[in-house]
Amino acid sequence: MTTASPGTSTAASSSAAASSDAAFLTDFHHVATFGATDNDGVDRQALTLEDKQSRDWMRGWAEGNGFEVRVDAIGNMFVCLELVPDAPYVLIGSHLDSQPLGGRFDGAYGVIAALFAALRVKENVAESGQKPRFNIAVVNWFNEEGGRFAPSIMGSSVYAGLFDLDEMLAVQDLEGTSVAEALAAIGYNGTDAPPEAISYAEIHIEQGRILEREATNIGVVESSWYTQKLDIDVLGEQSHTGATAMADRHDALVAGAKIVLAVADVVNEFADEALMSSVGQHVVEPNSPIVVPRRVHMVADLRSSDPDIVKAARDTLHQQIASIALEHDITIKVEDFDVRGKLYFPETGVELAEKAVANEGLSIRRLETMAGHDSVAMNHRVPAVMMFVPSVDGVSHCEREFTTDEDMIRGLGVLTNVATELVNGELSEDREGEVWVGKSVAEARA
Known part of the structure; x- marks a missing residue:
């Protein structure tokens, strides 16, 4: 052995x-x-x-x-x-x-x-x-x-x-x-x-x-x-990109672009790195090169260690989105989505x-x-x-x-x-x- x-x-x-x-x-x-x-x-x-x-x-x-x-x-x-x-x-x-x-x-x-x-x-x-x-x-x-x-x-x-x-x-x-x-x-x-x-x-x-x-x-x-998303539906009117006068357009994508910038800029109201924000998904309809977009659907994402910061940013965005809808004479629907405490x-x-x-x-x-x-x-x-x-x-x-x-x-x-x-x-x-x-x-x- x-x-x-x-x-x-x-x-x-x-x-x-x-x-x-x-x-x-x-x-x-x-x-x-x-x-x-x-x-x-x-x-x-x-x-x-x-x-x-x-x-x-x-x-x-x-x-x-x-x-x-x-x-x-x-x-x-x-x-x-x-x-x-x-x-x-x-x-x-x-x-x-x-x-x-x-x-x-x-x-x-x-x-x-x-x-x-x-x-x-x-x-x-x-x-x-x-x-x-x-x-x-x-x-x-x-x-x-x-x-x-x-x-x-x-x-x-x-x-x-x-x-x-x-x-x-x-x-x-x-x-x-x-x-x-x-x-x-x-x-x-x-x-x-x-x-x-x-x-x-x-x-x-x-x-x-x-x-x-x-x-x-x-x-x-x-x-x-703390995280939450905003489900945002921008509803404009489809029209011809060449024949429709600029004053007569209800361009959902232009309004949507302003919302994207608002989501990006809202972080500036808080301390550095206190809030993360983004818009990660967009669906544009009808997505034709000669048609003014009638609809943009997007999802905005807000995150912070402090729940009150997310809630404050959400309230600010609601106010800004309402102003954008009024400015462009279109309908924008915003719903809370995927909220995690x-x-x-x-x-x-x-x-x-x-x-x-x-x-x-x-x-x-x-x-x-x-x-x-x-x-x-x-x-x-x-x-x-x-x-x-x-x-x-x-x-x-x-x-x-x-x-x-x-x-x-x-x-x-x-x-x-x-x-x-x-x-x-x-x-x-x-x-x-x-x-x-x-x-x-x-x-x-x-």
Whole structure:
């Protein structure tokens, strides 16, 4: 009988970790080929054929590694591992869909890192013989991006009870295809019951440059910004661009352009970086080179850490839009849309992430998230942990979005650590009865 040297176990463990890291990177860069663009980005909008490719890959990965795959009625994919019969599940994951001409890291990194973290949890449980308290499942949330179907963060919001399932299935894209039709078209109109969550964790690229600027390895989210959109319909009158006198025109696009500038300029009424605003989508009708536009539909986006700032900016824009409508003798309809309150993530979850980072010998800092994420929706239902890895130049929703392999590997290690703690029972005591309610600003300050 040969006795192993004291360093054998450590060396074998290091070799296994390196092999797992390499496999993760191989799979991550392979998934980035689904919908790949010429400039190293991806165009993998929800329920397109490219999205189906990534979903099929995930299904194959899960089945090949001994996980059960479930797809619910809104198209969320769950890769489940039962460790404790009849126990609820720790959910970890993100989303595989992208923006048009988007980046290959946003969302996909979090899903693929979660798959490998869950696999490591599975292997560690088998090797140690220890019995955890909860099961684990990796989730690919449907339509987080909202590029094809609005609103965004759709699948996780349906799961969390924030959006109505039937209403979301009826949502149509610009071509008139409904979510229900698109799910059926690619074979992901599921009927499975989703796993019951006990907690949730997500890792994501920062989409900002704080971590890069401060040379910090990991960010942990302690709160989400207050956000809201304005659905704006500018209704003018269609007419001939050459024959109609300028004084007789009711040009929806000219009025719409003034609204876009008003949305951009409203930030100047507040401190620097206190408010983010944009108009990201426009639909112009009839969109003919010789016709004065009769209609412009747009969605304005307002975000701030301070809810009162968003509300003040909204009121200012309502007044300015009313003046623009009067000036151009047209009708402009404005409706509140996709309003998300500011919530705090559980302090125990923040501390859990900080402990996990310390165990990995890395640096960490607390952040707010200005962007919306599935973790924000899930934080309404169960205690959620949200972590960031650095983004080069802070660029996102863009083909040149980039995060290094080294930073992705560091994040995978941290997520594995967090997932291990969660299946062993961390955060389970943070639930308020059967349903977790993320803290509002008022509750957090009380």
